Amino acid sequence: MTRFFDSDIFYAFRTSPVAVVSATVTVLMVLAAVFAPLIAPTNPFDPSSLNLMNGFTPPMEPNAFTGDSFLLGTDDQGRDVFSTILYGMRISLFVGVAAVLFAMVLGIFLGLLSGYVGGWTETIIMRAADVQLTFPSILVAMLIFGVAKGVTPVEYRDQMAIWVLILAIGLSDWVQFARVVRGATLVEKSKDYVAAARMIGRSPLTIMVRHILPNVLSPVLVIATISLALAIIAEATLSFLGVGAPPTQPSLGTLIRIGQGFLFSGEWWILFFPACTLLALALAVNLLGDWLRDALNPRLR
């Protein structure tokens, strides 16, 4: 631990105000999402805790009928907007993190494989990556979501939506990881330690996972952080379009979709607060990723 606090990276972090602020915001939001059930004043998905009379209460004002007051107001069904945001952030972050992890594992695996094995394996994987790169990833995610939705039986669609979303966003994002890992693997492959490991008879799988993988991880970390911001935005976009998280498990995107319906009738807070939360989250993670990229880049030191 002391080694970490003495490291160059931590020094660069401590002296960069942008990094400290964005990291603080990110950590606070992740904590708020994880502990949402403890922090949230009400559970918005428990019908017994809701009172329809509380509907459309503006923020920080007592309701005309019940006298209840809510920090960020309530929506049409009397749900506390602050609580729905906390729970929505939970789903947004869960989908984002899971999708990036999925893309990362898939990309690392395919990248290592194509870099180390080469030949036909490499050609097929990298050509597939090229083809996928010609399409915008949000479009790829939409198509995968559409197909997967068609394949799941009607009665499971809402339950499965979150997992389908993770699959769709993850599959639309593996190419970045595969390309970087393949490039790094090609460099590492020709080094002496790999030759030595091969000479003492280690299996290709062991060499790939135990020897090469640890040496190609640092660029992967940067891409993962930037991908997380993109994945959160992609999830919000899909949910906003109505092809993502269902209203029974609303993410921030779904909340914005719901809030848009009240824009004209003057209940601005139902839309405004989820939108700000999404923006803050995406911006913080994005800035953190940018900083990490520069900090780990030896040419910029």
Place this chain on the structure above:
Amino acid sequence: MLSFILKRVGQSILVLLITGLVAFSMFTFVGDPIDNMLGQERTMEDVERLREQLGLDQPFVVQYYRFLEQAVQGNFGVSYRQGRPVAEILLERAPATLELAAVSGVLAIAFGIALGVFTAIRRNGIAANVIMSASLIGVSLPTFLIGILLIYLFSVELGWLPSFGRGETVDLGGWTTGFLTVSGLKALILPSITLGLYQMTLIMRLVRSEMLEVLRQDYVRFAKARGLSDRVINFRHALKNTMVPVITVIGLQLGSIIAFAIITETVFQWPGVGLLFINAIQFVDIPVMAAYLMLISVMFVGINLLVDILYAFIDPRLRVAA
């Protein structure tokens, strides 16, 4: 040169065959068409007869070939949801999307290049720095939030512009246009800004960095030494030489505009192809999804092919490398 073009065309056809396979297998994965066509009361004979009639007893490859044959002729079957031929629906929706994409493309290119040049020439000025910071926020702002923000400002608060639809359109022999009516033009403003903003920031930042690069070159210094005016140097010498990479990016972004139109069309309920596609996903309308997939992949593969070939003409080194 010829072998390079042939190779690239061959690769493109292979890609289209694969996306065609994806589109086709959606039909086979998702439910049995026989179930969709015959009701509860049916005999095994009915099922067998229909299966034979539709050619569903043929091997997969034969079925796929027939699908391709039909798709090339523009026949994608009948929409499950609307009960009309998909090609007809797509043709009806296409003008809305193409007009929106054209206007936002022109906006993005015009403002992108102008602002890019401005921020490059006045790179230490206050205005240029403000524009650059604003563009950073613009990049991380999701498209749909920009759309909602514009609706809130100009439709809800100010009430100047409509928030949804195309307004009145004029039918010109099958092509409905919104260019000829006042309400049609007003309806175009917000969606095209929403759609074009991201591409605009992209073009602006590219033009700026290319300009800064070019302005450092010796020939610019030489032009200055010859006593040419700043305006001649900036526009006749520098801007001209930034155009090659800019044109490539514009070409590649053309496809993205059509794809991102899906988001804008949903925010503004714009009756185009993108909204059709989103509705198709929501209702699992496979024929529409398959047709959209094929259409968009033909477009993307075509644009990529064109850019590659144009590049090979401009830069001979690429012919050997490929």
